Amino acid sequence: MSLPVEDLTPSQIVQILDQHIVGQEAAKRAVAVALRNRYRRQRVEPASQNDIVPKNIIMMGPTGVGKTEIARRLAQLARAPFVKVEATKFTEVGYVGRDVDSIIRELVANAVRLVEAERADEVKDEAQRAALERLADLLDDSSPPVPFGVLGAIAAVTPQDDPLGHEIVEESETSEQRAARREALIGEIEAGIHDDRVVEIEFEEANSPFVQVFTPQGMEEMGIDMLGGMGGGSRRSWRKTKVRDARAALVEIEVKKLIDEASIRREAVHRAEQTGIVFIDEIDKIAVKGGGSGPEVSREGVQRDLLPIIEGSTVPTKFGPVRTDHILFIAAGAFHMSKPSDLIPELQGRLPIRVHLDPLSQTDFRRILKEPKNALTRQYRLLLAVDGVQLDFTDDALDEIALVAAAINEKTFDIGARRLHTVLERLLEEELFNAPELSSTKVTVDQEFVRQRIGDLRDDPGKSNFFV
Numbered sequence: 001m002s003l004p005v006e007d008l009t010p011s012q013i014v015q016i017l018d019q020h021i022v023g024q025e026a027a028k029r030a031v032a033v034a035l036r037n038r039y040r041r042q043r044v045e046p047a048s049q050n051d052i053v054p055k056n057i058i059m060m061g062p063t064g065v066g067k068t069e070i071a072r073r074l075a076q077l078a079r080a081p082f083v084k085v086e087a088t089k090f091t092e093v094g095y096v097g098r099d100v101d102s103i104i105r106e107l108v109a110n111a112v113r114l115v116e117a118e119r120a121d122e123v124k125d126e127a128q129r130a131a132l133e134r135l136a137d138l139l140d141d142s143s144p145p146v147p148f149g150v151l152g153a154i155a156a157v158t159p160q161d162d163p164l165g166h167e168i169v170e171e172s173e174t175s176e177q178r179a180a181r182r183e184a185l186i187g188e189i190e191a192g193i194h195d196d197r198v199v200e201i202e203f204e205e206a207n208s209p210f211v212q213v214f215t216p217q218g219m220e221e222m223g224i225d226m227l228g229g230m231g232g233g234s235r236r237s238w239r240k241t242k243v244r245d246a247r248a249a250l251v252e253i254e255v256k257k258l259i260d261e262a263s264i265r266r267e268a269v270h271r272a273e274q275t276g277i278v279f280i281d282e283i284d285k286i287a288v289k290g291g292g293s294g295p296e297v298s299r300e301g302v303q304r305d306l307l308p309i310i311e312g313s314t315v316p317t318k319f320g321p322v323r324t325d326h327i328l329f330i331a332a333g334a335f336h337m338s339k340p341s342d343l344i345p346e347l348q349g350r351l352p353i354r355v356h357l358d359p360l361s362q363t364d365f366r367r368i369l370k371e372p373k374n375a376l377t378r379q380y381r382l383l384l385a386v387d388g389v390q391l392d393f394t395d396d397a398l399d400e401i402a403l404v405a406a407a408i409n410e411k412t413f414d415i416g417a418r419r420l421h422t423v424l425e426r427l428l429e430e431e432l433f434n435a436p437e438l439s440s441t442k443v444t445v446d447q448e449f450v451r452q453r454i455g456d457l458r459d460d461p462g463k464s465n466f467f468v
Helices: 010-018 025-042 067-078 101-122 124-139 175-190 243-258 261-275 295-311 345-349 362-370 376-385 395-411 418-427 429-437 447-458
Strands: 057-060 082-086 154-157 198-206 210-215 218-225 234-242 277-281 328-333 353-356 389-393 441-445
Touching: 010 025, 010 067, 025 057, 025 067, 025 261, 025 328, 025 353, 067 082, 067 277, 067 328, 082 101, 101 124, 101 261, 101 277, 101 295, 124 175, 124 243, 198 243, 234 243, 295 345, 362 376, 362 395, 362 418, 376 389, 376 418, 376 429, 389 395, 389 429, 395 418, 395 447, 418 429, 418 447, 441 447
Parallel strands: 057 328, 057 353, 082 277, 277 328, 389 441
Antiparallel strands: 154 198, 198 234, 210 218
16 A cells, blocks of 8 residues: 555554464554544644554454554554564662663664764765766866865775776866766766775774663763774774775765754654654553562553653753653553553553454464464565575465464463474474475475474373473
């Protein structure tokens, strides 16, 4: 579906999610409505927009049924900044763990990367042309010398024979002739004819890796400049490299020159605030039953620390202050040993939408193997095709694989669709190992193939510690 996300109706959003996730209609409907409400809010008069807050969601269901995938696919569809965190990684002050504000710092950092990628894509053609021009300046013997000291400037060509045997150009060459020859040279560079020639270009590099340090905002990443102290300084160095590598490096340099870092940060903060999605997994692990001490106190402390950012607050980040009022929070958990009512009342109130995700059946496994765009069977076909092996699955093979996965889940631990990964890996172990020697071979996986390889595990999964 090629419609802009703002033009998608909730039913169309569900249809797109159906291409990647099998079943779980209630959860898909809930996130589709949440996404559409963001568009609706933007069309409300400005004076009322701040009063409309997102209706955050709790997803309840066993592991491997699609909770994370639904949230991730929604973020991709909306081109929204996304971050997934585990509630158990956070603790209140005084206990070992990360502070909850780091969720928002990570979200805005992801937003910066997202906006950078979009802006880079916009100027990609212009940057590639500029990089070709600069390489042509080097490879064209009649070009004037390139000034020293300009970032990314090409300093020299390692003396080599011209692979095309170009003759030295006479000074009497007209400007029209030179322009035509230059265009021909650019075409040759673009075609890869000069890829093995060596050039020397100037790079800008960080002086040292990023490290985490304590700041008033918590743990932040900063670069250490060995000469200038803290601040993430950089240094310039000249490096000899082949044209094919120099071209990629120069494109990156040109992209940085064509985009405005300050505007990227402003846009990233805005996107994080208005369209950001935070997925908090294992929320059930911090639920508290009837109070207590020790770990119980710590879990309740995490809930109280999470509350301000979910209710709406301002979090300082290295990209600027970020308001969390309109970020969509999606919490998820299995809730085997607890229930949403075990969360503190204030947090329950900020997660008003509750949806149940159903355990996956044998029929669901059968659909997962075949229907999604990223179906596992298609992934294995693509992987083995690299080694020239044609892999095919018959319908009765898919039935048998689904039956084995469902039986193992029932008799051991139910890990949902992740069981299909372990089953298929075991089923195709020999082909994956021997594929380079099986070039131009066709492998057909049918019901008998499955039964011979893993059929006995359906009745006795304990025969292999691969599954338990």
